[in-house]
Amino acid sequence: MSTTTYETVIGLEIHVQLKTATKMFCGCELTFGEPPNTRVCPVCLALPGALPVGNAEAIHLGIMIGHALGCEIAPRMKFDRKQYFYPDSPKGYQISQFDEPLCAGGEIGGVRINRVHLEEDAAKTIHAGASGRIHGSEASVVDFNRGGTPLAEIVTEPDIHSAEQAGEFLRLLRTTLRVLGVSDVNMEEGSLRCDANISIRPAGTTELGTKTELKNMNSFRYIERGIRAEVARQTALLDAGERIVQETLHFDPRTERLTSMRSKEEAQDYRYFPEPDLVPVPVDAAMLDRARAAMPELPAARQARFEADLSLHPDTAKLLAWRSELGDWFEAALAASPDGVSPQTAGPLANWTTNELLTRLGGDVDPATSKVTPAAMAQLVALVTARTVTAGAGKEVLDTLIAEGGDPAQIVEAKGLGAVGGEDTLAPIVAEALAANPDIAERLRGGDMKPMGVIIGHVMKATKGRADGGEVTKLVRAQLGV
Numbered sequence: 001m002s003t004t005t006y007e008t009v010i011g012l013e014i015h016v017q018l019k020t021a022t023k024m025f026c027g028c029e030l031t032f033g034e035p036p037n038t039r040v041c042p043v044c045l046a047l048p049g050a051l052p053v054g055n056a057e058a059i060h061l062g063i064m065i066g067h068a069l070g071c072e073i074a075p076r077m078k079f080d081r082k083q084y085f086y087p088d089s090p091k092g093y094q095i096s097q098f099d100e101p102l103c104a105g106g107e108i109g110g111v112r113i114n115r116v117h118l119e120e121d122a123a124k125t126i127h128a129g130a131s132g133r134i135h136g137s138e139a140s141v142v143d144f145n146r147g148g149t150p151l152a153e154i155v156t157e158p159d160i161h162s163a164e165q166a167g168e169f170l171r172l173l174r175t176t177l178r179v180l181g182v183s184d185v186n187m188e189e190g191s192l193r194c195d196a197n198i199s200i201r202p203a204g205t206t207e208l209g210t211k212t213e214l215k216n217m218n219s220f221r222y223i224e225r226g227i228r229a230e231v232a233r234q235t236a237l238l239d240a241g242e243r244i245v246q247e248t249l250h251f252d253p254r255t256e257r258l259t260s261m262r263s264k265e266e267a268q269d270y271r272y273f274p275e276p277d278l279v280p281v282p283v284d285a286a287m288l289d290r291a292r293a294a295m296p297e298l299p300a301a302r303q304a305r306f307e308a309d310l311s312l313h314p315d316t317a318k319l320l321a322w323r324s325e326l327g328d329w330f331e332a333a334l335a336a337s338p339d340g341v342s343p344q345t346a347g348p349l350a351n352w353t354t355n356e357l358l359t360r361l362g363g364d365v366d367p368a369t370s371k372v373t374p375a376a377m378a379q380l381v382a383l384v385t386a387r388t389v390t391a392g393a394g395k396e397v398l399d400t401l402i403a404e405g406g407d408p409a410q411i412v413e414a415k416g417l418g419a420v421g422g423e424d425t426l427a428p429i430v431a432e433a434l435a436a437n438p439d440i441a442e443r444l445r446g447g448d449m450k451p452m453g454v455i456i457g458h459v460m461k462a463t464k465g466r467a468d469g470g471e472v473t474k475l476v477r478a479q480l481g482v
Helices: 058-070 163-180 220-239 285-293 299-310 314-323 324-335 343-361 374-385 389-402 408-415 424-435 438-443 452-462 469-480
Strands: 005-017 080-083 093-096 111-120 122-127 142-143 152-155 192-202 210-218 247-252 256-263
Touching: 005 324, 005 452, 058 152, 058 163, 093 324, 111 424, 152 247, 163 192, 163 220, 163 299, 163 314, 163 324, 192 220, 210 220, 220 247, 220 256, 299 324, 299 343, 299 408, 299 424, 314 324, 314 343, 314 424, 324 374, 343 374, 343 389, 374 389, 374 408, 389 408, 424 438, 424 452, 424 469, 438 452, 438 469
Parallel strands: 210 247
Antiparallel strands: 005 152, 005 192, 080 093, 111 152, 122 142, 192 210, 247 256
8 A cells, every 4th residue: 555645736727708798709699598509600600701800809808817817918919720620619620829828927816827818619519318319319419609609718837736725716716707897707607617637746746747637617616526536536546556547537526426538648739820810919008008997906905905904804804805795795884884984893894794694694695695784784783892782682683684684773672682781780680690609609709710601691591691791790700809
């Protein structure tokens, strides 16, 4: 049994469908879910004599991606033909970019970017199921609606070393692309797809091992599970003294099985050459300026602002910034706070949003889809901060908001959840708790504060959770003289 420890090395290729009105090289409208083969024309069907025309908006969105990732933008936009035959590629080639990508270099989330280039998507092949028939056919069929969709392919360097790091990087990238507005990045609809090139090597070495490729994964959990399965497979092969074969694999998330799609022992010769029907387009200063002017605040900058201006904990700032919809909801709540915008209001509000609210809604749920409005959350947190209600009562109010919506102050009034405070009210209850627990009182009087929770719990039970624990502690100390 081998005792070798291996390091995982992963590079990602991410295909992003760009949010344009029409396809990359023709005027066909881009919509999802239309009947098969209803968004097609002679150009995207590659009929004889049809000539492509480049989509200027796709180039603009590509430049925006380059700016967001810190890439160097090429001085000209040149397309190439990538030759390969597949049923969903009617031309027998793909218009892509080879030696002069639109964007090169860059970095995001600690992962270096190799390149970003533009290309057209293939159509969609639908294979017959177990019955042997689909759409009335016994063979596979092709829907050309997707063919020609503008794609940006983002290729990373092999800087990723675990499934978890891959998932975290992709979440940051998806949020960045969504904030940019260049794509809807809907993985379920295939507008964000990922291939992972995976290899392992003995820890401490620098030479890359033989890589395999997992194709077209379209959910973060799917990607992470697929990477873990492939790392385990490669580790078992090397431990058994066997050789890893360079190949393309498919991971089935239902069965956790990896199956080989095709061998890649030899590098495929795509016979690239410049696309003769599209002249190179200079990327001039006006194009660069337009892209820069359209840049919003990016997640990394938002995280830094939350930390610097609002004094949020880095983990909390990261969660709010990397989930743009959650960050938007939080900022709307902060703006509605009756106590104003400051680190003193932001901290408690962020904690209630990321801990209490998300725990109740479910970690992936957008709070904007719930019945809890940002203004209601801001008012609830202000009530808790002012000790008008206790934290426990506040959680009960939040449960009501999630179930029914409403106004926190009115819920507190209707349910009698206002905090019980003041020496005149609490002092007799504290005295009763001490009298009912003489052994605990004696330990506290002797300086052992560990059993203080017993007295607080007694008072909380008597006040139905409406007493403030801090005030109870002060009264205990005063009555015992400690």
